[in-house]
Amino acid sequence: MTARYVRKARRTGVAALLVATLAFSAAACGGDDDGSGKDKGTSKSAESPDTGKVTGGASETTPDASxxxxxxxxxxxxEMVINSATRDSGGFVTVNxxxxxxxxxxxxxxxxxxGEEEALADxxxxxxxxxxxxxxxxKRYYVLRDTDNRPLTTSGYSPSIESGSALTFFAQFPAPEPSTHEVGLQFPGFPNATIEISG
Known part of the structure; x- marks a missing residue:
């Protein structure tokens, strides 16, 4: 009688373990199927613009062409088209x-x-x-850098611009004095331009 009781108890334990294993497996598979898994959320966040291509650590967005x-x-x-030059509360100006x-x-x-700085040669x-x-x-203001000395501007773009195409860009600078609303913009290969800072 004791031996039969032991065999019954073992069968019950094995059955309980099997049910628990199946339940855990179903829960794990269900998490992947509904699209709410942690890995998928991480991938989505990685695709969101961050500091762009900082690409230098700042958001890279398509400028408002209007x-x-x-x-x-x-x-x-x-042709270089400047769509905006916005002063931010953090003490910098973003040009798009x-x-x-x-x-x-x-x-x-x-x-x-x-640029021609040796620090940016590579x-x-x-x-x-x-x-x-x-x-x-x-005063002259240069593009800001991050802690790794990378410029806070669009970077890593294609070495050529095809006919009829456009290369969008942003660049961040230290903000001039609050009383300054107009500045000159200089960029190699283009004549000087005067732009108005908003914000």
Whole structure:
């Protein structure tokens, strides 16, 4: 009788263990099927713009083409369109715009766009060569850097801009004095432009 009791208890324990294992497996599979798994959420967050291509640590967004502060023509049918220059509460100015290739051939982006500083010689293609000039205060503002000395601007773009295409960009600078509402924008290959800072 004791032996039979032991065999029955073992069968009951094995059955309980099997049920628990199946229940755990079903729960794990269900989590993957409903799209709410942690890994999927992480992937979605990674695809969201962060500091863009900082690409230098700041959001890279498509500029609002309905607003144009200025348009300047460069070499080989290039046009630089500045869509916004916004002062933020953090003490910096973000410039958004586009480089349009209106020429008939692809345009190879020059290394001068990335600036001439030796510290940036090994950096990826960027807009670190862009500067803002406050002529009244006699100050020049360079693109900000992150803690790894990467410029806070669009970078890593294609080495050429195809005919009829546009390269959108952003660049962040230290903000001029609050009383300064207009600055000059300088970028290699384009004439100086005057833009108005909002905010």
């Amino acid at each position: 607003t144009v502060l200025t348009t300047v023509k460069g070499d080989s049918g290039l 715009g586009q480089i349009k290739n209106t020429g008939s051939e692809a345009y190879t982006t020059p290394v001068q766009w990335g 950096a990826d293609r960027s807009f670190a060569g862009m500067t803002l000039v406050d002529s009244k205060a006699k």
